[in-house]
Amino acid sequence: xxxxxxxxxxxxxxxxxxxxxxxxxxxxxxxxxxxxxxxxxxxxxxxxxxxxxxxxxxxxxxxxxxxxxxxxxxxxxxxxxxxxxxxxxxxxxxxxxxxxxxxxxxxxxxxxxxxxxxxxxxxxxxxxxxxxxxxxxxxxxxxxxxxxxxxxxxxxxxxxxxxxxxxxxxxxxxxxxxxxxxxxxxxxxxxxxxxxxxxxxxxxxxxxxxxxxxxxxxxxxxxxxxxxxxxxxxxxxxxxxxxxxxxxxxxxxxxxxxxxxxxxxxxxxxxxxxxxxxxxxxxxxxxxxxxxxxxxxxxxxxxxxxxxxxxxxxxxxxxxxxxxxxxxxxxxxxxxxxxxxxxxxxxxxxxxxxxxxxxxxxxxxxxxxxxxxxxxxxxxxxxxxx
Numbered sequence: 001x002x003x004x005x006x007x008x009x010x011x012x013x014x015x016x017x018x019x020x021x022x023x024x025x026x027x028x029x030x031x032x033x034x035x036x037x038x039x040x041x042x043x044x045x046x047x048x049x050x051x052x053x054x055x056x057x058x059x060x061x062x063x064x065x066x067x068x069x070x071x072x073x074x075x076x077x078x079x080x081x082x083x084x085x086x087x088x089x090x091x092x093x094x095x096x097x098x099x100x101x102x103x104x105x106x107x108x109x110x111x112x113x114x115x116x117x118x119x120x121x122x123x124x125x126x127x128x129x130x131x132x133x134x135x136x137x138x139x140x141x142x143x144x145x146x147x148x149x150x151x152x153x154x155x156x157x158x159x160x161x162x163x164x165x166x167x168x169x170x171x172x173x174x175x176x177x178x179x180x181x182x183x184x185x186x187x188x189x190x191x192x193x194x195x196x197x198x199x200x201x202x203x204x205x206x207x208x209x210x211x212x213x214x215x216x217x218x219x220x221x222x223x224x225x226x227x228x229x230x231x232x233x234x235x236x237x238x239x240x241x242x243x244x245x246x247x248x249x250x251x252x253x254x255x256x257x258x259x260x261x262x263x264x265x266x267x268x269x270x271x272x273x274x275x276x277x278x279x280x281x282x283x284x285x286x287x288x289x290x291x292x293x294x295x296x297x298x299x300x301x302x303x304x305x306x307x308x309x310x311x312x313x314x315x316x317x318x319x320x321x322x323x324x325x326x327x328x329x330x331x332x333x334x335x336x337x338x339x340x341x342x343x344x345x346x347x348x349x350x351x352x353x354x355x356x357x358x359x360x361x362x363x364x365x366x367x368x369x370x371x372x373x374x375x376x377x378x379x380x381x382x383x384x385x386x
Contacts, residue, residue, distance in 0.1 A: 053225065057138075057215050058094035058113055060223025060360035067113065072163070072213040074115035074200070075135045077144040078108040079125040080252075082271060084191040085181045089121035091282035091289055095220065096267075099130050099367045100301055102311035104249030107131070111220075115141060116201045119284050122194035124172060127151045130301075130315035130367065132160075137344040138220065139213055141165055143200065145172070145193055148312055150304065158341060162209060171195050171203035181271075181278065221295075221363065222347060222355045230359045233330035237350065241324075241331035241378035246296055246366045253277075256294050256364060257381070258329045264290040265326070267364065292361025294326035295347070296376065297336050301369035315367060323347075324378070327359055331378040 093110030109131045126146035143165045172195040244256040253270035267280040267289040279288045300316040320337035338345045347356040
């Protein structure tokens with residue numbers, strides 16, 4: 001009986017609610033004993049539709065009218081032997097990559113958004129697989145003079161031949177009279193090979209190379225949205241990094257010094273115990289290379305057993321590892337993952353999964369042997385002695 005009474009009560013309340021919801025609104029308003037039409041509330045102004053995210057591949061900045069949209073980026077190998085310095089064209093690169101190759105030396109790979117608009121570039125050097133694995137997922141054009149046997153196999157196995165521009169005689173020239181950092185001329189042939197945008201464009205057109213690539217909203221790093229303020233580093237994993245020293249081997253070291261007035265890291269390289277560090281300068285414009293971001297990743301690097309006599313270096317990208325993101329005079333510990341060559345490099349937070357954002361701008365990227373971890377230094381700038 002109680003259940004029946006409850007059911008009747010629920011139905012009565014529901015009917016009253018429906019009647020209230022369906023009641024016609026009162027079109028009159030009472031004010032001082034008079035009636036009249038009600039005033040209509042003004043419609044709310046709709047929120048403006050945000051502009052679509054339209055970031056550049058290599059820097060994360062917004063694309064402007066001159067950006068080469070839907071065009072493959074290009075990666076170019078630079079000789080980094082001391083006699084090959086200063087190089088030409090590195091200051092135009094959006095990303096500069098440095099990794100150890102055979103004999104404890106490093107090479108530099110400049111990555112550029114627009115290959116058709118490059119000035120003088122070089123000296124050009126041969127390809128190594130540790131660099132190709134970084135650009136392969138993006139199907140960039142890869143410009144170099146010669147390549148290792150490991151690159152031979154990779155180009156074949158991953159069908160990368162069309163984008164692997166190794167026919168240097170067709171788009172480069174030699175300058176046997178060039179001078180190096182010490183004013184020395186008559187350098188070895190390997191220090192004298194150059195190209196530029198005009199020669200590359202002519203070669204690419206003549207060879208019918210496919211230059212189209214729609215990257216969509218993808219970017220090389222996971223950048224902070226350019227519509228948002230830059231991210232400031234803070235927290236327990238952050239340390240002072242006004243001067244950063246990256247040691248690739250006992251003879252190859254790179255130093256990046258923070259200029260707080262410009263919020264940039266300026267690059268210099270080691271020239272031996274007698275000379276120490278000298279500014280890394282682009283001979284095209286006499287400007288020292290400068291970067292918004294510094295990314296240093298550590299992993300196992302060792303000689304391929306089957307090519308030990310050539311000391312070809314195998315950089316282990318399979319299992320990821322730890323590293324540092326350096327920005328604004330601060331360094332933060334991060335993790336990174338990559339995997340097989342077709343997979344892109346990803347920076348992640350210390351949990352190993354959450355994407356890690358870096359700020360928009362140019363980046364120096366170093367991949368460093370774990371054996372050199374204890375020689376990696378982030379410190380405050382030395383104070384002037386009074």
